[in-house]
Amino acid sequence: MKKVRVEDAPGMILAHDITEIIPGKKKDVAFTKGTVIKAADVERLLDLGKRHLYVFDGNVEGVHEDDAGGRIARAIMGKHMEATAPKEGKVSIKSTVDGLFKVDPEMLYRLNTVKDVLVGTLPNRYPVKAGDVVAAARIIPLYIDEKSLARVEKGWKNRKMISILPFRSLTAGIVVTGSEVYDGRVPDSSHIVDAKLKNYGSSIIGKTVVTDDIGMIRNAILDLFDKGADIVITTAGLSVDPDDVTREGIAATGAKTIFYGTPIAPGAMFLLAALNGKYILGAPACVYYSGYTALDIVLVRILAGEKVSKRDVAMLGYGGLCTHCAPCHYPACHFGKGL
Numbered sequence: 651m652k653k654v655r656v657e658d659a660p661g662m663i664l665a666h667d668i669t670e671i672i673p674g675k676k677k678d679v680a681f682t683k684g685t686v687i688k689a690a691d692v693e694r695l696l697d698l699g700k701r702h703l704y705v706f707d708g709n710v711e712g713v714h715e716d717d718a719g720g721r722i723a724r725a726i727m728g729k730h731m732e733a734t735a736p737k738e739g740k741v742s743i744k745s746t747v748d749g750l751f752k753v754d755p756e757m758l759y760r761l762n763t764v765k766d767v768l769v770g771t772l773p774n775r776y777p778v779k780a781g782d783v784v785a786a787a788r789i790i791p792l793y794i795d796e797k798s799l800a801r802v803e804k805g806w807k808n809r810k811m812i813s814i815l816p817f818r819s820l821t822a823g824i825v826v827t828g829s830e831v832y833d834g835r836v837p838d839s840s841h842i843v844d845a846k847l848k849n850y851g852s853s854i855i856g857k858t859v860v861t862d863d864i865g866m867i868r869n870a871i872l873d874l875f876d877k878g879a880d881i882v883i884t885t886a887g888l889s890v891d892p893d894d895v896t897r898e899g900i901a902a903t904g905a906k907t908i909f910y911g912t913p914i915a916p917g918a919m920f921l922l923a924a925l926n927g928k929y930i931l932g933a934p935a936c937v938y939y940s941g942y943t944a945l946d947i948v949l950v951r952i953l954a955g956e957k958v959s960k961r962d963v964a965m966l967g968y969g970g971l972c973t974h975c976a977p978c979h980y981p982a983c984h985f986g987k988g989l
Contacts (some may be wrong), residue, residue, distance in 0.1 A: 651793070652707040655730040656695045657685040661707040666715070666792050667738045670698055678739055685718065689830075691709065704792060712793035712838055719833035721799055722767060722787035725807045730814040731784065739792075743785040748851060748956035749816040751776040751784045757811040764799050768788045771812060777850075777950045778814065785812055795862045815954035821855040822847050823874025825867060827896045832861040840885050846946065847883075850953050855879050861874040867899025871930060883931045883939075883945075896932060897921060905930050909960045913967030914986070917944025922958060941978050947986035 651665050663686055670680035680689070680698060687703070692752065695703070714720070723733040727743050733862055734742040761769055771785040777789045778784060824843060830836045844854055854876050860866040871882050884896050897910065899905035905925035910932075912920045920943070921932030933945045947966060952957050969984045 651704050653702050654705055656692055656700055659703050659705060660688055660689045661698060663974070665704040665706050668695070668700060668703075676695055678779075693774060694820065706834060712795050713793055713799055715789050715794070716741075718794045718799055719787050722769065723791075724784075724801055725762070725803045726769065726785070726787070726809075726811050728808075728810055728813050730816060731812075740786050740788040742783045743787070743812075745778045745782050745784050746780055746928060747812050747814060747816040748779050749814045750950055750956070751778050751812070751814050752837055753785075753812045754810070757806070757809065760903060761802065761806055761811065764802055766794050767802060773984070774869075775951070775987055779983050784814065793807075815956065816955040817850050818955060819951070820847075820852045821879055822852055823855050823871075823877065823879035823882040824857040825842045825870045825874065825884045826857065826859040826886055827862060827867055827884055827894075827899070829861045830961075831886060832859055842938060843883055843885055843933065843945075846949065850950065852953065862895050864895050864899045864902050867896060870903035871900065871903050871905075871925075875925070875928060879928075881929045883933055885933045886935060900930055900932055903930070908958065909963050912948075912963050912970070914944040914945045914947060914970040916940040916972060917947070920944035920948065922948060922963075940972070940974075942980045943971065944987060946980075 654662065664681055667679050667683050668681040669677060671677045681719050691742050695748055707942035716739060719736050719739055720733060722740040723743050725961055727733060730747045730749060731743050731747055734744060739949040752775050755774065758769065758771060759966060761767065766789050769785060769787045769792060797857050822842050826838055826840045831838050839857060840857065847854060856877055856879070858870040859876065872884050884900065900921065900923050901907065903925055904925035906934065908922045910921045912918060917934060919934040923930040931945065931948065936943050948958060966988050969987045972985045975983065
């Protein structure tokens with residue numbers, strides 16, 4: 651490979667992609683690696699700010715950026731992922747399922763200290779849809795030495811630096827609490843929770859509206875589990891209001907409370923309990939007026955098959971403050987990603 655003036659390049663074979671950027675409109679490949687430069691291309695190359703080019707000149711030492719990006723991607727990707735064709739030296743890794751993306755930050759840091767290797771990913775515990783890009787790999791120079799690539803392949807292959815936990819399709823039961831709904835004074839708004847579950851591929855097996863009565867809440871939860879619910883979500887509040895006995899109703903089922911209260915805003919009064927290996931999610935009233943809350947953050951972990959502990963929830967304080975952006979871009983934000 652050698653460096654030549656653009657004016658001297660006609661007839662030679664381009665050794666790298668050349669990008670064209672039109673501010674605010676596009677960023678795309680104008681000339682691809684392997685293109686034979688023509689005399690008619692000279693003026694356009696000059697317009698793109700190119701005064702010199704790398705062209706092939708006999709044998710080339712090292713691995714080209716396209717091949718290198720692919721090898722790095724294949725070394726780090728696991729199940730439920732696929733690599734794209736290289737573009738401008740970058741190889742993207744996409745999810746093939748709806749699920750929860752996970753990354754080990756320390757392993758990622760060490761990978762990016764390997765000479766000339768670059769890998770960027772989504773934040774840890776990022777909910778993704780099939781087709782979403784979760785990571786991208788490339789090298790800095792046009793060619794990289796085989797030794798560096800071998801180091802990546804040996805040190806990171808099958809190490810699960812990045813992974814995707816597919817969302818399970820669960821059946822959910824919903825218990826709507828509150829005398830105001832039970833008595834028909836205000837409409838039931840639990841369709842908001844229905845939509846969240848269906849968005850992640852789960853279904854609603856049943857819904858029961860009860861008043862603020864411990865026994866009714868207990869019986870409604872147990873009945874939904876008897877009907878085959880994998881999880882039960884209570885809605886309409888878990889406040890310190892003396893009329894709110896949802897927490898007591900959950901406890902009356904015999905469920906063990908894993909935690910009550912989270913450092914997540916909105917969602918401070920969220921409750922998670924376990925009964926015979928199944929979860930009861932006590933959703934605070936904020937799920938009815940805030941787009942995303944503690945319910946969304948904990949729900950995706952359960953759907954992904956993760957066990958949620960009190961420590962996990964305490965860690966959610968980092969990144970647990972929603973800034974209520976308008977418009978909302980969740981999950982493309984910091985909210986709920988944690989460490």
